[in-house]
Amino acid sequence: MSWRPVVFMQFAILAGLSPLRADEESSCVGCHLEQDPPYSTPAEHFSEDIHAGAGFGCNDCHGGDPEAWDYDEAKDPARGFIGIPADSKVVEVCSKCHSDPDLMRRYNPNLPTDQTAKFWTSGHGLSLKRGGKDAAQCASCHGTHGIKRSGDPGSPVYHTNVDATCGKCHSDPQLMEQYKWPARVVEQYRGSVHGVALLERGDRAAPTCNNCHGNHGAAPPEVGSIQEVCGVCHVNNQRLFSQTRMKAVFAKRDLHGCVVCHTAHDIQQLDDDLISSAPDGICSRCHQPGDVGALQADSIRAVLGNLTAIISEAQTALHDVENRGLEAEELLLDLQTAGTALVQSRTMVHTFDASLIDAEAEPGVELASRVIQESQRLLRDFRMRKIGLGIATIFISFLAVVLYLYIRTLD
Numbered sequence: 001m002s003w004r005p006v007v008f009m010q011f012a013i014l015a016g017l018s019p020l021r022a023d024e025e026s027s028c029v030g031c032h033l034e035q036d037p038p039y040s041t042p043a044e045h046f047s048e049d050i051h052a053g054a055g056f057g058c059n060d061c062h063g064g065d066p067e068a069w070d071y072d073e074a075k076d077p078a079r080g081f082i083g084i085p086a087d088s089k090v091v092e093v094c095s096k097c098h099s100d101p102d103l104m105r106r107y108n109p110n111l112p113t114d115q116t117a118k119f120w121t122s123g124h125g126l127s128l129k130r131g132g133k134d135a136a137q138c139a140s141c142h143g144t145h146g147i148k149r150s151g152d153p154g155s156p157v158y159h160t161n162v163d164a165t166c167g168k169c170h171s172d173p174q175l176m177e178q179y180k181w182p183a184r185v186v187e188q189y190r191g192s193v194h195g196v197a198l199l200e201r202g203d204r205a206a207p208t209c210n211n212c213h214g215n216h217g218a219a220p221p222e223v224g225s226i227q228e229v230c231g232v233c234h235v236n237n238q239r240l241f242s243q244t245r246m247k248a249v250f251a252k253r254d255l256h257g258c259v260v261c262h263t264a265h266d267i268q269q270l271d272d273d274l275i276s277s278a279p280d281g282i283c284s285r286c287h288q289p290g291d292v293g294a295l296q297a298d299s300i301r302a303v304l305g306n307l308t309a310i311i312s313e314a315q316t317a318l319h320d321v322e323n324r325g326l327e328a329e330e331l332l333l334d335l336q337t338a339g340t341a342l343v344q345s346r347t348m349v350h351t352f353d354a355s356l357i358d359a360e361a362e363p364g365v366e367l368a369s370r371v372i373q374e375s376q377r378l379l380r381d382f383r384m385r386k387i388g389l390g391i392a393t394i395f396i397s398f399l400a401v402v403l404y405l406y407i408r409t410l411d
Helices: 005-015 027-033 041-046 087-098 101-107 115-119 123-129 138-142 159-170 173-179 185-190 193-200 209-213 223-230 235-242 245-252 292-323 329-351 354-410
Strands: none
Touching (some): 087 101, 087 115, 087 123, 087 138, 159 209, 235 245, 292 329, 292 354
């Protein structure tokens, strides 16, 4: 096997390594760079890998002797060579370092070292244990050569890339059919209120797959814990729901908490009109017209509809005031506070109690009513001043004409 030192020198410069003597450098890189793709690809990308930057070499994962220039010696199993690890062995290879607290502390003290244990409890890990050939393991999500930090936008596990990474498997109909899982969950997520916020508006606070399912311990939330998972972000909604009798009813009937009304992946911004016992209303999924739940739903819808309508009327009135250049800063603040009351009233829907929602909405109704009344008063005053100005203008014009005629008689 021929070896050209200049090839490795070029690689060393690209990788940011100190170009030492050829016999002190990795024969793995030197040989693979001389090959055609795909054999050269690992060496070409390894210079970008976070492990290369930390000083790790090919042999740390693949074994073998990086100082041996003879092919058989470099890949001698007696020297620890394992080649490309089988899928079932990848986790074992990665965990040699990533489950060692002392070692990981030297590179990043904040990196958790319990991820391997969590992985084996995940749906992926359990499938791998059962011999699943397509089950995801470390490299499935993080890549192989050229691995980047999770905070690097080029990483497949970066926040805005997670849906595409999960979608490699979870959007494959044939693969998902083997596991009896739906293949549209990623597509549904991308069209949901969460997906649109993250992927289209760039809102990094919006969740993606791992925020709800976990990272290395990824699994569907259990039926009784779905509201707890949603409550990580939606704290007030979860608190209100947990204090209602509906939580016990849901648990007794084995209903999946928040997803009963909001669905799981295809979550949309709810319209107030859906909170009703009408055939197209969410509440009609469980309640029959005329029962206690249906009556509560219709009452809740009436409260929200009344507040929404009066805020809309106040906005129109205030808009007319502002268009005439009148001072209305205080009224604008009142209208914003009324809007906050509407948001809070919609949150209170999770109490399923129309009286509590009405109490939350009442201050907003009063403020919006005040905005309407004050706007109407300002507009009336404006019209009166305008009329008065017109009369005064006519009177002054009349006096000017009389004065002019009088002056002419003097001439």
